[in-house]
Amino acid sequence: MNSEKDYIDRYYMTEVDKYSDSIYCHHTVMGEHVEEHQHHKGQFLYTEGGIVFLKTPEKSYFLPARHYIWIPAGTRHSIHPSSPTVIMRNLYFPKFDTDSLFYEKINIYPVNDLLIELIMFSNRWNGNIHKSDEPNYTLAKSFKLILPELSQSELPLALPYPNNPLLIQVITYLEKDLSKNVTFNELSEHFDVGERTLARLFQKEINMSFIQYYTILRMLTALKLLLDEKLSIKEVSNRVGYHSLPTFSNTFHKIIGVRPSEYVKKKSYLL
Template identity: 75%
Template sequence: MEKEYVNKYYMTEVDAFEDSIYCHHAVMGDSYVAEHMHKKGQFLYTEGGVVFLKTAKKSYFLPARHYIWIPAGVKHSIHPSSSNVVMRNLYFPKYETDTNFYEKINIYPVNDLLIELIMFTNRWNGNIFPVEEPKYSIAKAFKLILPELSHSELPLALPYPQHTKLKDIIKYLEANISENVNFKTLAQNFDISERTLARFFQKELNMSFIQYYTILRMLTALKLLLDEKLSVNEVALKVGYSSLPTFSNTFNKVIGVRPSDYVKNQHTLL
């Protein structure tokens, strides 16, 4: 049975001791966790639903079988799809051996070895101090092994637009996600040239329209698969794909696994 989630534990316990590794496994219980930051780097793995993690610049989508690394000092808020979502957090101090890997916020798939390690940490809650051997060395090794197990960072994040017109365009795309929106038609609907629209996306979001639109559709597909338990075929239609093979291939290219396999591989730790 998971511990009841305590919303304010971030502010009081995680950074209370500079050299400790802090573990927390618990059911969310709340609709969201307000913006905050830590002096320690955070490993976050979730189960039981979709989680959005928001920073000042981007919205990150954390699906099942993936984890997110949040560097120390990064302000973020956490928004689960359900109060029943389980969060598995490990917070690590900085070490002299830390590489650039730990300076970037990214999402990575979780392989079977990392699943086993997460299961092992499930027995811990609270601070682990350097004097607590071998527990501390095992927990520290968890952090040190992450770069070796995390070669495929996934583009499961969308930047926020600042320009008013682009905000309206993004809202339109989200509201009409079941349609295969044509770039030329989109420009005409908003009374701007295709060249201007392309420049909007590249300048404001640092990606092309097709890159943004594809990720938006795949993130929506993930949410439908996880939260609404729809079939792969139903999901494909709801995100504007009339061809199931095309949807499956695109999903595989972005997420790294085919949607049918993704549904089978959802993993809840006990």
């Protein structure tokens, strides 16, 4: 392995899809990032040791601790870890006749205790698992088949990319200082555009309202900040524009699925 490109060519472009009917398993330290690529197989990705951004041509996904992302076959994506020491746990699955619509959507889901145990069990696998490799193949296939049952609540941990130049400016402005807690009216006045026009722009370009986008942006930023041990929950709350701790906690719980205090308590275990 002489370079990152050699690694990507050998692993992502060659090894994963070398056998069309095998299940491919790979656990590795990520390094800096993985350039855009795609697989013929669907990918289960779980990470340890930090957070990961996964980018497709349409959206930027945020994968925090204690969550996994399902990437459907054929989806072009790049992977960007918060640290080169992040560990990637991957399982790549061929299509099965029993596959449901669940496997056709890219989504992020929380990981419960049972799935954690299954992920840890997969540590003993490496490389291609063929149908003849029993009982490993049956166990690995069962891993995929049980995912819909264990993944009832998808999380909106993704932000779409706008193409409109004005909306790009608006979003860049919001990202610069989330502590300001900018209102929609203030945003409209700052960019000298009517509120109705701006509202239609958000819906047309990214298929969500301003408040939906702004809330998810702030919660994703809060997740990143909570992984910094130097910041308290109150400090994180203020940094993302919530000066009421209960309001911040309730919003975080609604979007992420756990309260910030629970997330911080579990942090050492999750990472």
